[in-house]
Amino acid sequence: MNTADLGLPVDVPSTALFTDQYELTMLQAALQAGTAERRSVFEVFTRRLPHGRRYGVVAGTGRVLDAVENFRFDPDVLGFLRERNIVDEQTLAWLADYRFSGDVWGYPEGEVYFPGSPLLRVEGTFAECVLLETVILSILNHDSAIAAAASRMVSAAGDRPLIEMGARRTHELAAVAAARAAYVGGFATTSDLAAGFRYGIPTVGTSAHAFTLLHDHERDAFRAQVDTLGRGTTLLVDTYDVAEAVRTAVEVAGPELGAVRIDSGDLLLVAHRVRQQLDELGAADTKIVVTSDLDEYAIASLAAAPVDAYGVGTQLVTGSGHPTCSMVYKLVARAESGDPTAPLVPVAKKSSGGKTSVGGRKWAARRLDEDGVAEAEVVGTGPVPPELADRQLLVQLIKGGDVLGREPLDVPRGRHIAARANLPLSATQLSRGEPVLPTEYLTERSGS
Numbered sequence: 001m002n003t004a005d006l007g008l009p010v011d012v013p014s015t016a017l018f019t020d021q022y023e024l025t026m027l028q029a030a031l032q033a034g035t036a037e038r039r040s041v042f043e044v045f046t047r048r049l050p051h052g053r054r055y056g057v058v059a060g061t062g063r064v065l066d067a068v069e070n071f072r073f074d075p076d077v078l079g080f081l082r083e084r085n086i087v088d089e090q091t092l093a094w095l096a097d098y099r100f101s102g103d104v105w106g107y108p109e110g111e112v113y114f115p116g117s118p119l120l121r122v123e124g125t126f127a128e129c130v131l132l133e134t135v136i137l138s139i140l141n142h143d144s145a146i147a148a149a150a151s152r153m154v155s156a157a158g159d160r161p162l163i164e165m166g167a168r169r170t171h172e173l174a175a176v177a178a179a180r181a182a183y184v185g186g187f188a189t190t191s192d193l194a195a196g197f198r199y200g201i202p203t204v205g206t207s208a209h210a211f212t213l214l215h216d217h218e219r220d221a222f223r224a225q226v227d228t229l230g231r232g233t234t235l236l237v238d239t240y241d242v243a244e245a246v247r248t249a250v251e252v253a254g255p256e257l258g259a260v261r262i263d264s265g266d267l268l269l270v271a272h273r274v275r276q277q278l279d280e281l282g283a284a285d286t287k288i289v290v291t292s293d294l295d296e297y298a299i300a301s302l303a304a305a306p307v308d309a310y311g312v313g314t315q316l317v318t319g320s321g322h323p324t325c326s327m328v329y330k331l332v333a334r335a336e337s338g339d340p341t342a343p344l345v346p347v348a349k350k351s352s353g354g355k356t357s358v359g360g361r362k363w364a365a366r367r368l369d370e371d372g373v374a375e376a377e378v379v380g381t382g383p384v385p386p387e388l389a390d391r392q393l394l395v396q397l398i399k400g401g402d403v404l405g406r407e408p409l410d411v412p413r414g415r416h417i418a419a420r421a422n423l424p425l426s427a428t429q430l431s432r433g434e435p436v437l438p439t440e441y442l443t444e445r446s447g448s
Helices: 021-033 061-069 075-083 089-096 126-130 133-157 172-184 193-199 209-214 218-229 242-253 267-280 296-301 386-391 410-421
Strands: 039-046 103-106 120-125 162-164 234-236 259-262 287-290 309-312 327-335 344-346 362-368 374-381 395-399 439-442
Touching (some): 021 089, 021 126, 039 126, 039 133, 061 133, 061 395, 120 133, 126 327, 133 162, 133 172, 133 296, 133 309, 133 327, 172 193, 172 410, 209 218, 209 234, 218 242, 234 242, 242 259, 242 267, 259 267, 267 287, 362 386
Parallel strands (some): 259 287, 287 309, 374 439
Antiparallel strands (some): 039 120, 039 327, 103 120, 103 395
């Protein structure tokens, strides 16, 4: 089965209403003013990274492509807009034929980014581009926040795998997106079956404390699980007494027991005791999995513990304290008329309070030092300097309304591993710090 053909896992007729009302009122006013067809360029970027973060991770691009394709105003949606008197009949007639026919360029999914990076560039008429603001931002802000948290956790874990298990800590549909983003960020598996079904992410899961409590004795619960799932299963050993549970687990499953899971207590101390006990019982190959409200700092603190894998839930699906990336979608250039050949004019908001933006259609490249390590994010308008020509970051994702950028999820996952490895070593430090790369701007005015 090709899950890409399933459509969006949401109970709505389209993605057209994943938007804010002002996008439709702007459209109506622009249609009346005769400016709706002006060629325009919108860009997605963030002015800053979450406090203390060294880099961001692009995630959700594949979902954005799905959302743009499904952005359709069908009769039910148009009926809702008419009933609420949100826009006039002229605008409803325009929306009925809506199909995005422009171009989209962006950082490929899994790539890292920095303040000012033009993560996505949407080009077309003002009318067709302005409608996509909210749906694009809602996807990229959420998924990139999860992927960034996942990336930090993966770095802290070293070569130990991580399990995404946060479905019960967030909205049921956000859980699927979070599992996808976590996989891009380097997590190995998910407990969420919907994510496995839709995106092909490997799924895992055995039992909870309720299964042990169901049975008259812990041994009975372990026996039932082993008889059903085999000796390679993972037994949860902290329902009652950990040492007694480990002893019972090995007696029931033998030294072939796959793993034990610890979900409470002083994980560092308990993991050492359990490892010693397993070895003494002849279960040297039995692995130890730890869970219990882990984040990247808790994972790093367990680096010296005999832990083989981590399960992470709440802190992952909430972005480890930063559930959004503060990305914005801004008009950076537009034509002076509706003539398709009219030249583009840079535009930018001028505001106090740190909310200014840089006008002009931008490119981005990553400059390397003499050792091949990234040393700067270069963002510019106009011609690309020859020395940066082969280091450009944006790729075309949609051309003339047709999606070009779909790829299997393992591709952005591998891309992220490579991108992170290309950063200075300080990128993976968990201590507070500035972005690991500075952002440099080159504009046509400065001769670039």
